[in-house]
Amino acid sequence: MxxxxxxxxxxxxxxxxxxxxxxxxxxxxxxxxxxxxxxxxxxxxxxxxxxxxxxxxxxxxxxxxxxxxxxxxxxxxxxxxxxxxxxxxxxxxxxxxxxxxxxxxxxxxxxxxxxxxxxxxxxxxxxxxxxxxxxxxxxxxxxxxxxxxxxxxxxxxxxxxxxxxxxxxxxxxxxxxxxxxxxxxxxxxxxxxxxxxxxxxxxxxxxPRVVSMPLDPATTGYGSGGNILFGVGPSALEPTTPDIPNAWIQSVRVVDAAGLPLTDQVLRATCPGLGEGPQGPAGPASEAARQRMHDCVRRIGENYHEVVTYQPGDRYxxxxxxxxxxxxxxxxxxxxxxxxxxxxxxx
Known part of the structure; x- marks a missing residue:
């Protein structure tokens, strides 16, 4: 057979x-x-x-x-x-x-x-x-x-x-x-x-491993709901995915001390008028807009922080x-x- x-x-x-x-x-x-x-x-x-x-x-x-x-x-x-x-x-x-x-x-x-x-x-x-x-x-x-x-x-x-x-x-x-x-x-x-x-x-x-870190104004921007720099939004803040060699990044979130996520309502209240003003053509944001964004992230960072959930490369x-x-x-x-x-x- x-x-x-x-x-x-x-x-x-x-x-x-x-x-x-x-x-x-x-x-x-x-x-x-x-x-x-x-x-x-x-x-x-x-x-x-x-x-x-x-x-x-x-x-x-x-x-x-x-x-x-x-x-x-x-x-x-x-x-x-x-x-x-x-x-x-x-x-x-x-x-x-x-x-x-x-x-x-x-x-x-x-x-x-x-x-x-x-x-x-x-x-x-x-x-x-x-x-x-x-x-x-x-x-x-x-x-x-x-x-x-x-x-x-x-x-x-x-x-x-x-x-x-x-x-x-x-x-x-x-x-x-x-x-x-x-x-x-x-x-x-x-x-x-x-x-x-x-x-x-x-x-x-x-x-997974979970690591917390303060919000960095240089690497934190708008989320997928719009472009807060150009007044297209609103949208919650979204940190740049951290670069951890060989890691599997499962999530990157902005949360407060209780673990609750940042909402659009809190963002509007903390950074009023951030997305207001005339909307010009798509392109690089002005220095003033970038500064407003950085100031907003700093204020948000007083009560919120970034949480990264990931699997390290040594678990491959x-x-x-x-x-x-x-x-x-x-x-x-x-x-x-x-x-x-x-x-x-x-x-």
Whole structure:
């Protein structure tokens, strides 16, 4: 049975091998240039993380970094759609399940072997791809100092995504018994779960750090509700997001001693007439307007302060392992349901 499963999977195997070879060829051809450029920028900047040379290096190489990240992002979806969804669904469509499941090999063993063979290939292919891209992007990632910005494109979590997508595809194929609908469901399911985890679950995995600091008139401006400098508003004050290397900034708020947020009503009462006056064309604010803004921030700062909630960069691997474990758990649950569904199937 294992030999049969390997023979049936050989086309997909060679496709994956060719894809990995292509990515490896591009990575090996371009990484020396990135490494040399990063080293030159680092020598020019020394220990200054905000050096213009490092910023220019990152901006100049944004496109290849995005392309390689996209490859890792798309790979789990392709595995789920083209490896997982047809695994059982095509047996139903072709009617071959009647022959396969009436032989000496039970349907449970048949599914176990299929899952083991293709699941192992999924882990190996995704792990190699993720390791290759992570290695290639190391100079860029260090210069960018934003490890959470490419969190789902590096190291361990792409393996979890691929396993989940594969298991979801198999389960969708069992439920729909049609390959194309199963592929569509797999893509939609993977996208939905990844968004849910990133937006709702990941922020809850580890308690964030919270730091308070006084409002800085030089870095505090109007919020998203308008432009208080030009009289387009009103809007609450909004501090500039602090630059903490490799940190995941979850929120930046202006609150009082009791933790209550600054409201537009308080802003109007504390800074009357700040947004009044003629509105000229859009452009840099006048020095007088800037001074009024600075004075307003100073008055607000007597009773309010800035609170930053963030995850530090040294928790990166904690989040990597947690998220991998979460998607592996979902994979196990889906495989268990697939076994249950297959054993109860009558046809």
């Amino acid at each position: 294992i030999r049969l499963a390997l023979r049936q999977f050989r086309t997909s195997t060679w496709t994956a091998v060719l894809g990995l070879v292509a990515v490896a060829a591009v990575a090996l051809a371009t990484r020396p240039h990135f490494a040399d450029a990063a080293a030159a920028a680092q020598r020019a900047c020394g220990s200054d993380p905000h050096c213009p040379a490092l910023t220019a290096f990152v901006l100049d190489n944004t496109t290849p970094r995005t392309v390689f990240g996209l490859v890792v992002t798309v790979a789990p979806a392709l595995i789920g759609a083209f490896w997982g969804a047809p695994l059982v669904a095509r047996e139903f469509e072709a009617g071959t399940y009647r022959l396969v499941w009436t032989q000496s090999i039970s349907r449970s063993r048949w599914l176990a072997v299929k899952l083991a063979v293709v699941g192992t290939a999924t882990v190996v292919a995704t792990a190699l791809l993720s390791a290759l891209v992570t290695w290639w992007a190391t100079p860029l990632d260090r210069a960018a100092a934003a490890v959470y910005g490419t969190f789902d494109q590096r190291d361990l979590v792409p393996i979890g995504y691929a396993l989940f997508a594969f298991a979801f595809g198999v389960t969708a194929g069992l439920v729909t018994r049609r390959t194309l609908p199963a592929m569509v469901l797999t893509l939609a399911g993977l996208l939905t779960v990844r968004i849910m985890v990133a937006e709702w679950i990941r922020p809850l995995l580890v308690a 691997w904690t989040f990597q392992w947690w998220e991998l474990a979460l998607f592996v758990l979902l994979t196990v649950l889906l495989c268990g349901y697939a076994y249950y569904r297959l054993r109860r199937f009558r046809g």
